Amino acid sequence: MTGGGGAGGPASRVYVEVAGRVDERSFRQMQEDVERSADQAGERAGGALSGKFGAALSALPGLALATGAAVGAALIGAGKAALDIASQAQQGILDMQAQLGVTAETAAVLGDQAKEVFANNFGDSLAQANEMVIEVRKQMKGLKDDELGSVTSGVAALSDTFKTDLGETAQAANVLMEKFGLTSQEALDFVAKGLQDGLNNSGDFLGTISEYGVQFENGKVSASEFYSVLKTGQQAGALGTDKAADAFKEFTVRIQDGSKTTADSLKSIGIDSEALAKKMATGQVTTGEAFNLVIGKLREVKDQNQLMQAGTGLLGTQFEDLGKKGALALDTTKTKASDLDGATAKVNERYNTLGQLMQGAWRQVLLQLEPVGNLLLSLGNEAMPVVKAALTQLGPVVTQVITFLVNGFRQGREAAGQFAQQFGPQIERAVATVTPVVQAIGPLFKSVFTLIQTLWETVLKPVLTAVAPLVSGAVTTIGNVLNLVVRTVTGVVTAISSLLRGDLGGAVRAVEGIFGDMVTFAVRQFRNMASTLLGLIRNLAPDMAEAAGDILRGLIRGSVGDNFSSMSSQTGKINSRPHQA
Template sequence: KKFQAQTGASKEELAAFKAEMDDLYANNFGESLGDLGDKMAYVKQVTGEVDPSNIRKLVENAITLEDTFGSDFSETVRGVNNLMQHFGITSEEAFDLFARGSQLGLDYTGELGDNVAEYSGNFAQAGYSAEEYFQLLVNGSHNGAYNLDKVNDAINEAKNRLGDGSIGESIDLFSSSTKNLYAQWERGEATMKDVIESIVSDINSCTDEQDALTMAAAAFGTMGEDANLAVVGSLTSVGNELDDVNGKMDELKQQRYDDVQSQLEGLGRQIQMDVITPIAETLLPLLKDVISFVSSNLPALLPIIALFGATLAGAFVINGISNTISSIQNIIGLVQGLPSLLPILEGIKGAVSSLFGLIMAHPVVAVITVVIGAIVALYTKCEWFRDAVNAVLQSIGDFFTQVFEGMVVWFSETLPNAFAQFKDSLVDGWNRMCESLGQKWNDFWAKVKQIMDTIIGFVRDNWQGLLLLLVNP
């Protein structure tokens, strides 16, 4: 319902989204179904995607990065979406770049998704491909950039200085190759990326540090002045760390969730979705019907409940099955004054009377009936007695409330904690077993090696005698 409110999805669309949510949860993604609903709604809002299966893939991949690197889910989604929009790549290609880039340390300040969302359009406009953009980020971050924002800002500054003519005013500082590329860019025959990379090449090849710093300041402004030459010289897309990233996201998922803990948690969720949830969904309408009936007929039911409780308490004090039956019949007689229940009660009374007539004819039962009748009369007419009985009923109600609360705690805390301890014991036992088997294998192999070394040593030291024995047995 919350997902529908967040996205405006129709009732027909909800069935497909629910199926994807349930499957994601059963496969151990997300904190809860509510968490997955929020995440799918966010992805739908940000990307404009309408296919539930495609939204599910985006959510699954973003959660994997969140679980593996601590990446911010919403920033990752925005970054991936902007990569797709500005560079014209698929979500799979974008997530492969994010997975490999994160492995190379690009999220070292927790800002990869946010930076890509903010700057990817500028890099695409400057002529970089998505792979070249990420390679430049890797180069800058690996060569001392304080954070990714500094790397992105440096290129953005160079791009702005090209656009406003500042670099053109200082073009004589650079090589003839850079001057030619600048002229080609002005004619629309080269890209900003071509000019910027040629400038970086000039800075790297400059032997005079002061001249190199002057070129850096002319091209990158304050960013060039603040950064050291190692950082400025690394602002190029040259490199091969991101040449082949296809399938990196799938590979990351297999590595991240291939452990005993993840598999046990997934098994628990499958039991919840495939066993517990169907039972709950079957019982829920029945519970709703019971609650609705009680709520609608509460004024008529309260006197019956009170009389039944008082009579049943008296019957159990006398402690006999026949007494209980007599008490039930007595209740039926007392509530006959309720017109709406008369036809049903008359039938029940007749059935009970014919079935237990012999029992009710017993003198002891007659006495008990009189006693119970007196109790009921006291409850009806005597306020202090009625208050005492109500207090007893309240105590009984409180008792069952405590029992129910205890059951809730047991199912919500005790049982899950016991299961978690059992899971930890399995993992610990498995690790100890593996360690023990490994040690035994090492001991066995050491003994085999010792025996082989002894045999080899004996043959080496006595080979002449053995040879004589072979020749002259």
């Protein structure tokens, strides 16, 4: 069966849009992510303050954020659940009207019965419970509308427990009600008992009831006698209940046909055919009683050939199919009506578990959310005309824009073609004129890039190499400063904690430690930075001055080529000097 979702029409589209973007899994994931982030933030803040009290305080914002996210996710999830259950309820009513041809009022009553089925934990969704009620209503037409909830729950329990088809189970129960005058509960008990006794081992029990019920009714056989024939045949080894029921059907035909074969067969086992026919005609003897009489006489026959001839003459080829043992075991008296009572209740005991109880409670909550979902769907319906009108107006605009772009592209392509035809020769001549100029400029660009490369090798690269230790020292200094800050904050917290505990000596030691760290850090960092800077100046200044002088002399002489060779020679001088960090 298909699951539900969507009430049809505009509201269903609103529901689908909401459900498509809002699912419980994504909200649970968001909630877990927020809680995890809040926990991590609380741990980091608590560690920095070095105290449980500080950790508790710093975690409060994260806790509030996580709680807010949880509440928000719960509210949105509840809204989705309300939309879902309301949509399925409304769709179910529409489906019932369409499939059963009932009025809206009757469909609403049937919808309430479906909710009862859903609340009883049958069906994966309210939509499936709606389908169950529709199917049972089709098969069991004699039911009152307010009985459908309980009867459908019973049929669903049998179908779920014994893995039978819901419609076939309902059809069998309906035959028992129509042909044998059973109540819906008695019919379900009949089916449940047969399934419990293994009468469906060959998979034909429900079909046998539907097919042969009318034959047993015509034979004035009660439901319990019908059951007895099926069970005794199955116990005697019959392959399925169909053969046993078919043997009884054949007997009901032959015992009333007045044929010579029937008369001779009855005479061979000691029964007066004319006397029996009169008693059956007046109702003194029912077909079921005549059947038991004949079976009893057949059991007394010793001659096996005579037994086979009489049995086949009265029960047809089914006597051979069942075999002598199976045919002679058929009996309408082995089952009483009371033997069938309460069978459905025993099936329902498997649903009396804590898990089923909790699931039923949750489904009750979902059903209570239906009014909220109806309100949301109503709002969606009210909004849809506006949305539809906006989309209607948007359509022509989009069409015009696309048409404009396509036409513009087409016209632009045509104009480009015309331009190429008209100005192509002029463009080619212009390119031919500019080409020598570009070729002449090439060497100039090469000289400029060569100069840039020489400047990098002789000046910039040595400078950056010399500055690198300074940068590294600065980064180390920044890390040491941050470390000092953390140690200072920790010392302050320790001092305050000591004061709160009344440990004045501990507080003094903590403060002394703070100032000691600061002084030691300042002296060490000043000394390191001064040493690095002095070494950099001493190392870099001569190289830069000499290189700058060479470049200046080259420019004064106006010979770039000479300058290149001069600067190249300086590269070796600079790189050969020892550098100190």
